Amino acid sequence: MEILRSTKSHPTADWIYDQARKVLPSISLGTVYRNLAILKEDGQIMELSYGSTYSRYDGNPENHYHFVCLKCGRVEDVDIPVRGELEREVEKTGVGDVYYHRLEFYGLCAHCRSSRTDKPGGAGEDSR
Amino acid sequence: MEILRSTKSHPTADWIYDQARKVLPSISLGTVYRNLAILKEDGQIMELSYGSTYSRYDGNPENHYHFVCLKCGRVEDVDIPVRGELEREVEKTGVGDVYYHRLEFYGLCAHCRSSRTDKPGGAGEDSR
């Protein structure tokens, strides 16, 4: 939990595992997953399942939006207000009861936009 | 592609595979995945990766929103207008260039809401 709160990035379970091992060298990946599941169950963190592959985790449990860079895979928080009114609008269509929503923007992050060259080591330090 | 267009549900690769076998009994799951990947690459279909497990596919390539039932897993289209202005609003924050966005609502679908009982066979016919 401290690890997840200490970063504003949105790390994968594997990255958290690496960080945790710096403090508890003998911790196992299973323990990381187990505790992430508990924290998620508890509503203290969010799981962002992104692509059909791995998930990223977010230490901020209140709803907010994300920007995903299509090039480097970085996930950043988006600083615009949450549109709660959309949930009521959806409920009016009769599809069901809306509990929450998730909004993600995809594009090219500022970092990748400026360094358009594919020079290695430039972008993608947090992708896999 | 015909199979995907013929349903308004948002099937999994496995379901598409089952349907395809009714027409081409010898088709393999690999071929389904391969062609789904090609169609996606081509922009003719959308992949909805939902949860960290399986993906669902959507034969409608134009952006629209989805409602996911937390109980039965059903995915339905949401009939509200697309908020293109959000993308411009996000770009103003300087996070990067926004190409598209994805918005999903989570809750209890009308079907599950009415039949609250957990009677088997009631809901979940399209879940796994």
Next chain:
DNA sequence: CTTAAAATCAATAATAGTTATCAATCTAGT
């Protein structure tokens, strides 16, 4: 302090969706 039950953990096996491989088959152009 001792002991027994409960909880936690590390290590590892198992699961499942997806992707890659590859030989065989089909297709088009000549």
Next chain:
DNA sequence: ACTAGATTGATAACTATTATTGATTTTAAG
């Protein structure tokens, strides 16, 4: 018919995640 290239079915490989297990640690009681 002949060849080159693309497509397919079958199957193996891969990867993130989950479950299992056996051992160690913690807790609580006497």
